[in-house]
Amino acid sequence: MIVKHLSIYISLIFLLTLSYGLAHLDIGEWQMSLGLLIGVIKATLIGLFFMNLRLNDGLHRVFALAGIFILGALFSLSMADYVSRNWLALPGDFPTAFTP
Amino acid sequence: MKTHSSTLAEQFDNSIQQKNAASLGMWVFLATEVLFFGVLFLAYFIYRRSYPLEFEEAAQQMNIAIGTINTAILLSSSFFMALAVSYAELGKTKQTNIYLIITFILGTVFLLFKAYEYYDDIKKNIVPTAGDSDPHVTSMFYLIYYTITCVHALHMIIGLSLILIMFFKNCRQEFSRHYYTPIEITGLYWHFVDIVWVFIYPSLYLVGRLS
Numbered sequence: 515m516i517v518k519h520l521s522i523y524i525s526l527i528f529l530l531t532l533s534y535g536l537a538h539l540d541i542g543e544w545q546m547s548l549g550l551l552i553g554v555i556k557a558t559l560i561g562l563f564f565m566n567l568r569l570n571d572g573l574h575r576v577f578a579l580a581g582i583f584i585l586g587a588l589f590s591l592s593m594a595d596y597v598s599r600n601w602l603a604l605p606g607d608f609p610t611a612f613t614p
Numbered sequence: 615m616k617t618h619s620s621t622l623a624e625q626f627d628n629s630i631q632q633k634n635a636a637s638l639g640m641w642v643f644l645a646t647e648v649l650f651f652g653v654l655f656l657a658y659f660i661y662r663r664s665y666p667l668e669f670e671e672a673a674q675q676m677n678i679a680i681g682t683i684n685t686a687i688l689l690s691s692s693f694f695m696a697l698a699v700s701y702a703e704l705g706k707t708k709q710t711n712i713y714l715i716i717t718f719i720l721g722t723v724f725l726l727f728k729a730y731e732y733y734d735d736i737k738k739n740i741v742p743t744a745g746d747s748d749p750h751v752t753s754m755f756y757l758i759y760y761t762i763t764c765v766h767a768l769h770m771i772i773g774l775s776l777i778l779i780m781f782f783k784n785c786r787q788e789f790s791r792h793y794y795t796p797i798e799i800t801g802l803y804w805h806f807v808d809i810v811w812v813f814i815y816p817s818l819y820l821v822g823r824l825s
Contacts, residue, residue: 515700523693530685530815537678537820546662549816556689557809564696565805566798570637577638581645585652592656602663 522563529556621793633795640799644806647769651810654765658758658817665751670822672755675740680731681819684724685811691720692808695777699801705791707784714781714797717804721774728767759818766814769807776800 533552537545562568567575596602626632662669698713735741742753742760780800783789789797 516697519693519696519700522696523689526689526693527686530682530689533816533820534678534682537816537823540824546816546821549820550813553813553816556812560692560805560809560812564692565802566699571634573634573638574641577641577645581641581648584645585648588649588652589656589659592660596660602660 519563522559525559526556529559629792633798636795636799637802640802644802647806647810651762651765651813654758654762655813655817658762661751661754661758662821665754668751669755672752673818673821674823675735675738676759676819676821677731677734678819678823680727680734681815684727684731685815687720687724687727688808688811691717691724692805694720695801695804699794699798702784702789702794702797703791705794707787707789710789710794710797711781711784714777714784718774718777718781721770721777721804725767725770725774728763762814762818766807766810769810773800773804773807776803 529552533549536548536552541548561578567578593602622629622632626635694713694716698710698717701709701713740756742757777800780797783796
């Protein structure tokens with residue numbers, strides 16, 4: 515059982531080293547996405563194994579995913595507000611009816 | 615079928631149902647905490663998207679050494695907390711105590727490093743209202759940094775208090791193989807605090823680090 519937890523722990527430390535190393539590489543736009551992706555993988559590992567989501571019944575996974583789903587709703591609706599008003603200068607901005 | 619009625623509350627049919635109710639309740643609370651931190655991260659991402667260059671410049675002032683060490687410390691504390699819960703499940707009180715204390719020590723070390731980092735930052739004048747480029751934006755980065763990490767540190771303190779309470783309850787032999795639920799849900803809270811830091815680290819520390 516120690517070995518089971520230890521293997522997850524070693525994976526987490528490896529991912530930490532990986533994200534630290536990636537931060538010093540010149541990968542431009544992908545830096546933020548990769549950093550967050552590594553964070554998501556780490557969070558999934560912690561959630562599945564340390565928080566026993568894998569062992570427990572499916573209802574626990576539903577509750578956890580529900581929390582993440584609502585977070586997704588928070589992000590997407592808030593970003594929709596910002597993007598639709600051209601407040602973020604993102605590529606593919608909303609066309610405005612009035613062109614000065 | 616009732617087992618160990620001394621620890622089984624009246625409204626539950628069996629201890630498994632009671633344990634599931636407790637952990638599901640904790641997961642609901644963690645879902646609300648996800649939203650709590652999610653809003654702070656949303657603010658961070660919106661500002662980062664709006665002013666990427668100023669944010670990268672401000673983020674270079676962050677102490678990445680302490681940030682990385684703190685991440686490693688917190689991941690280790692999660693590992694030992696998972697061990698404590700696993701040994702509590704087996705009813706091994708002594709090992710549970712040992713791992714709870716190790717988790718508590720690692721969490722305290724994290725807070726000490728954080729306190730030193732705050733001291734260092736304030737000494738270097740990395741505070742809201744400072745900044746070379748657009749001062750408003752740089753202030754915003756530091757404001758978000760302090761808000762997120764202070765709220766996270768508050769959650770750490772709460773988690774450490776819970777671990778200490780569990781340690782003393784365990785010393786008084788209040789837990790067994792059949793009833794260790796409080797330790798398990800304390801573990802859930804602690805792992806969640808770790809997960810939040812896992813997202814804080816790349817967002818605040820690993821930005822603009824090209825050497």
